[in-house]
Amino acid sequence: MASNLLLLVCLCYVLLLFLVAFWAERRAEAGRVAWLRSPVVYTLSLSVYCTAWTFYGAVGSAATNGLEFVTIYLGPTLLMVGWWVLLRKLVRIGRSQRITSIADMISSRYGKSAFLGGAVTVLALVGISPYIALQLQSVTLAFEVFTSDAPRGWAPGSLDGTALLVAGGLALFTILFGTRSLDANEQHHGVVTAIAVEAVVKLLALIAVGVFVVWGVASGPAEILDRIEASEIAVWDLDQGRWITLTFLSAAALLTLPRMFQVLVVENADERHLVTASWAFPAYLFLMSLFVVPIAVVGLELLPGENPDLYVLTLPLAFDREGLALLSFLGGFSSATSMVIVAAIALSTMVSNHIVMPIWLASRKSGASMSGDVRDVVILSRRISIGGVLLLGYLYFEFSGSGAALAAIGLISFAGLAQVLPALMGGLFWRGATRMGAGAGLLMGFVVWIYTLYLPSFGAEGPLSAAVMAEGPLGIGALRPQALFGIEGLDPLVHSVLWSMVLNTAAFVAVSLVTFPTPLERLQGAQFTNVFEHAAGARGWSQSTAEAEDLLIMAQRILGPxxxxxxxxxxxxxxxxxxxxxxxxxxxxERLERELAGSVGAATAHAMIAQITGGVAVSVEALMAVADETAQMMEYSSQLEQKSRELGRTARQLREANEKLTQLSIQKDAFLSQISHELRTPMTSIRSFSEILMADGPMPEAEKKRFSSIIHDEAIRLTRLLDDLLDLSVLENGQVTLNWQEGTLKDVLDRAESAAGHPDGDRRLEIRRTPEAERVSLKTDPDRLAQVFINLIANARKYCDAESPRLTIEVRPRGNRVTVDFIDNGSGIPTESQTMIFEKFSRLSDHARAGGAGLGLAICREIMAKLGGSIAYLPGQGGAAFRVVLPLARPAAS
Amino acid sequence: MGKRVLVIEDEPNIIQAISFILSRDGWSVDTHSDGQTALDAVARRSPDLVILDVMLPNRSGYDILQDLRADPATADLPVLMLTARGHKKDRELAERYGASRFMTKPFSNAEVLDLVREMAGG
Structure with a gap:
């Protein structure tokens, strides 16, 4: 087949995935996620476990090692069937703590340790890049099979060229759909749906080839069974050590591989999906493995000497079934791309949350509340990380010389990530596990794995020379990479896993026993190990002096306004x-921290809040809550807690009411003298100038004119004041008749803007609007609503003290309401005045400049209440900001 | 004649009215409209008489009056207090702090002239 045709097919397929992802994102945005978040999609997304290694390598493994490939399915199957024991706990913790990745899980459990998060991230980067290399290799090999004996059309110059092309394309897809939303808990609907589609494609492809082999090449199941009987695969050559090791590794992989953690825990929408997945996923694995042996047997028989990893492609090609071979190619392509995409998303989250963010945070001493938009930094760092992860995979592909057989590379990855397992399991089930212990175990396991498995995988030209392999470093025989402490004769993989896990666990347990956990670790430890009992969770913060407004400013920058x-x-x-x-x-x-953790990870979220609140204080009560384990104590204390919460709430309400009453009574006192003042001031001018005009004596005509115009203006001012007072009193007494009409928000805003503008005014106020957002239909009293808007615009014109004053009007729908924000770029209103500005006569600056009586906002508040909406001051926006909330004409559900 | 009066008041129209009445009567009139810097204005202009509004931006007229009385240089300066809040309490406060005369807005022009002449003469 011509390579450019193949390339075209690939492109079309990728385009299809783009469309699927795009469609799913659109659906999710529209809120229709029911179908996207079903147990079926969840189960299919778990199939990201089956990579190109499974698709091609299982047949290869069966051809060389017999039934050993089954172990790769056995581990996950055991875990899924026994989901109640382990997975349920993992998913529950992941959701309740808003965990974003496996690194975040470990970091969060051990006192939100930034070090552990970083360590797991580095381990994952080192461990996963071979795996990504493996996917690139599989695609290039498959490509080569198709194009080797075809006339060359437009084709990448070499194998490396194809790999580079694939890596670049995948990076693009992942950046487009993997970094759209920041909050990891918001989940990637587009990606997950595309992965589910790929899951179906790869299963169909493998089954199609299997059916072809059984009924097309052979005459049916009976003949195949005979052929199997006759081949070497049937010889039950059981290496018990390898079987146990491989089953263990594949089970560990389901828990610790970043991409599996991503789909299993982070993307999980509902804990109950596990129930479906517990049988459906093993069933999927069973179908994937059903035809592996027949394909291997027939391949060995008909195509001796060919690479057994590629039988799924070469068998159909040998029979000139190009269509089938193409389907099979797409299956392998799907397996490879889905793995790389999810792995890149998971790794980029880890890199940005556990390496980039801590460094960025530490480098900015001013603190999170002072810095710019954190979301941009996070998203940018994720995008760069995705590129970096794929580049690492590509580099490994280049350096390892794509020598090792597919299965071997996969197992190196599995063994590397399995080093997280002791810290993970200890964290879930053992309260005594400490941060130091987890760190020691991880480091120990990491070093042993690198030395005994990772470095030797580069071959004799790699970093470890043949001499070191044979005699040990500096001739020390006990340190030979594949025969530590003189134990020889083990399979290298078994040897490495055995030693790394034993030393890892030993270091973890020993150091945990001799070190003492910090208070925060104890809290987190209790919440993790007893996740099903600790519904509420113990507290890590004490009442602090943090400014709520500072917290809001920070939260807006991370979660979005x-x-x-x-x-x-x-x-x-x-x-x-x-x-x-x-x-x-x-x-x-506590709650805010959990929300932030969903975006930037537990350790970073904790550090950010600590920067504002001025440090962590674990209260005595919180520690007591952890120590009190008996059910009665928990019950009793939760009742007390609830009571004290209620009391606290009542006290706070009373305190607020009292404060308001005191202030109002002072205001009531001031009210009459205010009215008096407001009425007497214009009257003074009127009386004085009319006396001047009445007096005898010559007076220039211009002077007369000027004085009478002052009298005229002041009379109008008096009238306006009386109008406002009457308006307010009518609104307050509920005697107002509203003129309800249908209309669009845009019309009302247009009217308000032109009515509030004064063309000859010396203060130019720039008004920014977004007309497309304003096309919202309302059922309201347009005159009254315009009155509110006019007031807000006029206020901005009067009070905004920026050099070039600007007012931004933002309209956003929210369910069956719409919010209209008026935000100017001035210095805003001080926090202590924010609650008083809606009261009568509460004018913050001098009246000469204001020109009104301070009734405008009080009137606005009354009008909005009558229109079924509200108006409030919106703190933390930079300048003065008011939010008007309006009910929509009809609920947005239609 | 040629006596100087300083009007400390923030409503532009009222400033105009008082200025007009007094300057027609032969006074030279200075005006000032900020409470914070009123004392400086008094020191700079050293007027023969001050007309002081109670409600000023940034600083209350009562505070300014107290400071004027505390300073020996201005302790005897005639001060006419103006207020738009015709409360008894306001008059009492003004008297306690040492205002020479007290007047409630709106006033008649003749009243202003009479008071000012009386204060300048006495």
Whole structure:
């Protein structure tokens, strides 16, 4: 087949994946995720476990090592069937702690340790790059099979060229669909759906080849069974050590491989999906392995001397079944691409959360609240990481000389990542496990694995010379990489896994026993090991002096303004407060930290909050809560806690009400003298100038004119004041009749903008709007609503003290309401005044400049209440900001 | 004649009115409209008489009055307090802090002239 045709098919297939991912993202944006988040899609996405290694390598493995390939399916199957024991706990913890990756899991469990997160990330990078190399290799090999004896069309110049092309294309796809949303818990609908499609393609491809071999080449199952009987595969040559090792490794891989953790835990939408996956995923694996032996047997018989890894391709080609071979090629292509995409997403999250962010945070002493938009930094670092991860894979592919057989490379990866297992298992089940222990175990296992398996994999030209391999470094026989301490005769893989796991676990347990956990580690340890009992979770923060506004500013930069604001508003509401600034109670800080952890990882989120609150304090009560294990104690303390929470809430409400009443009574007192002042001031000018005009004596005509115009203006000012007072009193007494009409928000804003503008004014106010967002239909009183908008625009014109004043009007739909934010670029309103500005006569600056009586916002508040909406001050936006919330004409569900 | 008066008041129209009345009567009138810097203005202009509004931006007229009385240089300076809040409490405060005369807005022009002449004469 011509290579350019093959290339075209690949491109079309990738384009299809793009469309699928795009479609899924669109659907998810529209809120229709029910189908995307079904147990079926979840199960299919788990099939990212089956990479090109499984697709091509299983047949190769069967051809060389007999039934050994079954172990690769056996480990995950055992874990899935026994999901109740381990996976349920893992997923529960992952969801409740908003874990973003395997590195985050380990970091979070051991006191949100930045070091451990970084260590696991480095280990994963080193361990996964061979695996990514393996995928690149498989695609290039498959490509070569197709094009070797075809006339050369436009084709990449070499194998390396194909690999580079594939790596680049995958990087593009992953960056496009893997880094759209920042919050890892928001999940990647597009990618997961594309992965599910690929899962179906690879299964269909393998089954199609199998069916062809059984019924097309052979005459049916009976003949195949005879052929198997006759071949060497049937010889049950059981190497018990290798079987146990491989089963163990493949089970460990399901838990510790970053991509498996990603689909299993991070992308999990519902814990109950595990129930379906517990039988459906093993069934998928069974189907994937069903035809492996027949294909291997027939391949060995008909194509001796060919690379057995590629039988799924070469068998159909040998019978001139090009279509089938193409399907098979796409199956392998799917296996490779899905693995690389998910692995790159998982690794990039780890690199950005555990390496880039801690360094970035430490390099900016000013703290998270002072820096720019953190989201841009995170997303950029993820994008660069994705490129970096794929580059690493490509470099490994170049350096290892693509020599080793497929299966061998995969196992090196599995063995590397398995080093996380002791720290993970210890973290889930053993309260005594400490950060130091986990670090020691990880390092120990990592070093042993590198020395005994990873470095030797580069071959004799690699970093370890043949002499070192044969006699040990400096001739020390006990340190020979594949025969540590003189134990010879073991399979190199078994040898490496045995020693690395034994030394890893020993170091982990020993160091954990002699070191003492920090208070934060104890808290996290208790929450992890007892995740099913600790529903509420113990607290790591004490009541702090943190400024809620600072926290809001930081949260907006990480979560985005909409999410952050609704989180803060909800929390404030829960505390019985109005507005957007809840008290920074321990509960609130804890919750905020969990939300942030979903975006930047536990360690970074913890460090960011600590920067604002001024350090961590684990309270005595929190430690007591961990220590008190008995059910009664927990029950009792939770009742007390609830009572004290209720009391706290009531007290806070009372305190707020009291504060407001005191302030209002002072205001009531001031009210009459205010009215008096507001009425007497214009009257003074009117009286004085009319007396001047009445007096005898000559007066220039211009002077007369000027004085009478002052009288006229002041009379109008008086009228306006009386109008406002009457308006307010009518609104407050509920006697107002509203003129309900259908109309669009844009029309009302247009009217307000032209009515509030004064063309001859010396202060030019630039107004920024987004007309397309404003095409929202409302059922409202347009005159009254325009009155509110006019007031806000006029206020910005009067009070915005920026050099070039600018007012941004942002419109955002939210369910069945729409919010209209008026944000200017001035210096804003001080926190202590924010609650008072909606009261009557509360004018912050001098009245000469304001020109009104300070009734505008009070009127606005009354109008919005009548229109079924609200108006509030929105803190933390830089300048003064007001949010108007309006009900939509019809709910947005339609 | 040629006596100088300093009007400390922030409503531009009221400043104009008072200035007009007094300058027609032969006074030379200076004006100032910020509470914070009012004391400096008094020291700089050294007027024969001050008309002081109670509600000023940045600093209350009562505070300014207290400072004027505390400074020996201005302890005897005639001060006419103006207020737009016709409360009894305001008059009492003004008297306690040592205002020479007190007037409630809106005032009649004749009243202003009479008071000012009386204060300047006495």
């Amino acid at each position: 909409v999410e952050a604001q609704s989180l803060f508003q909800e929390a404030a509401g829960g505390q019985g407060k109005a507005g957007y600034l809840p008290d920074p109670t321990p509960e609130f800080l």
